[in-house]
Amino acid sequence: MNQNQAVIELKDIHFSYSASTSGSSSDNNVAAQQSLILDIPSWAVPKKEKVFLHGASGAGKSTLLNLLTGMREPDRGEVLVMGTSLSSMSSSKRDQFRAKHIGVVFQQFNLIPYLSIRDNTRLAAHFSGTNDNVLLERIDHLSHALGVNEFVDKKASELSVGQQQRAAILRAMVNEPEIFIADEPTSALDDQNKQRFIEVLFNLVEELSMTLVLVSHDSSLAQYFSTVQDISELNKVMGAS
Numbered sequence: 001m002n003q004n005q006a007v008i009e010l011k012d013i014h015f016s017y018s019a020s021t022s023g024s025s026s027d028n029n030v031a032a033q034q035s036l037i038l039d040i041p042s043w044a045v046p047k048k049e050k051v052f053l054h055g056a057s058g059a060g061k062s063t064l065l066n067l068l069t070g071m072r073e074p075d076r077g078e079v080l081v082m083g084t085s086l087s088s089m090s091s092s093k094r095d096q097f098r099a100k101h102i103g104v105v106f107q108q109f110n111l112i113p114y115l116s117i118r119d120n121t122r123l124a125a126h127f128s129g130t131n132d133n134v135l136l137e138r139i140d141h142l143s144h145a146l147g148v149n150e151f152v153d154k155k156a157s158e159l160s161v162g163q164q165q166r167a168a169i170l171r172a173m174v175n176e177p178e179i180f181i182a183d184e185p186t187s188a189l190d191d192q193n194k195q196r197f198i199e200v201l202f203n204l205v206e207e208l209s210m211t212l213v214l215v216s217h218d219s220s221l222a223q224y225f226s227t228v229q230d231i232s233e234l235n236k237v238m239g240a241s
């Protein structure tokens with residue numbers, strides 16, 4: 001992949017939640033129950049860009065992030081990540097690809113509550129096949145950078161929400177992914193911690209040469225980003241707000 005090639009590229013994306021995914025299955029007319037959530041003709045995110053993605057509640061931001069990570073598939077069109085079409089992969093290949101190349105932190109951190117932060121992180125790294133010594137060094141470095149080094153051997157359930165948020169970042173970064181995707185990662189933090197969190201996040205994003213896409217309702221964060229993208233400028237679905 002050359003330096004100028006988009007790290008993330010969307011081509012002619014349509015996405016709707018089907019009756020089965022939205023949980024209503026009583027009507028046989030599935031098509032009638034689908035409503036289009038995303039219609040994105042194109043979008044490209046260059047390497048090392050820091051994108052702040054914002055927009056009205058319900059406009060499809062989280063859904064878009066799910067497509068970028070391959071957690072959901074579009075009804076039509078293509079999502080290319082580092083030049084590879086996610087829909088060309090089997091779901092297990094896609095899971096491996098995500099583990100290696102895409103760090104994800106969503107609103108629910110999905111840490112395993114009865115495991116320590118170290119073990120939560122080792123589990124995430126397991127799928128990438130990283131050597132154990134390298135892994136321990138990375139955990140040490142990242143946990144210091146994120147200020148969670150004193151908690152790495154505590155169970156996730158024993159941490160505050162803010163500590164869990166940073167632990168989730170540690171877990172998402174341990175495989176040194178090229179792309180980092182975060183959905184409302186500062187929602188549980190006060191102003192002072194939010195500022196510190198952004199500094200720490202950006203230092204790591206720089207250090208690891210990552211491309212960042214972050215969704216937030218907090219417009220005070222926009223100033224830190226190289227690109228501020230309103231989803232309504234990408235998404236052609238009328239009334240997606």
Ligand SMILES: Nc1ncnc2c1ncn2[C@@H]1O[C@H](COP(=O)(O)OP(=O)(O)OP(=O)(O)O)[C@@H](O)[C@H]1O
Pocket residue numbers: 017021022023037055056057058059060061062063064
């Ligand atoms: N699992 C689901 N099944 C059916 N509809 C869904 C599902 N998840 C989201 N939606 C619908 O898709 C639309 C977009 O939701 P999405 O969560 O992507 O918006 P958002 O911009 O992230 O909103 P917010 O800012 O409130 O988090 C909304 O109308 C929502 O009701």
